[in-house]
Amino acid sequence: MNEAVDALAERAIREHWEFVPTSGSRIGRHDYDGRLPDFTPGCVARRIEELHRSLAQLSALPPSDGPVADDDFRMDRLSRSLLEMFLRRELFSLEEMRTLHNNPQR
Secondary structure, three states: OOHHHHHHHHHHHHHHHHHOHHHHHHOOOHHHOOOOOOOOHHHHHHHHHHHHHHHHHHHHOOOOOOOOOOHHHHHHHHHHHHHHHHHHHHHHHHHHHOHHHHOOOO
């Protein structure tokens, strides 16, 4: 497995839980229990910067080389793709859809 991708994924998930601690609590991470998200403009801007930084770091990682039939190679490609989609989905929600701005339930 690619340790750099794994480390980046772990950091990205921790940063997501710090931004939306209720999502961490919801999956059973009790260190996030009782914490509410801070959706002030400064925190949202900081989160958007984190997402852009993580995407840039992911794209800067060298691709793993290997035969397509190699399980480690396929898992690395899958991990990269899933991480990229995770980051892009949240970024789309914050920048394009602006759900925090447009959704009165937030």
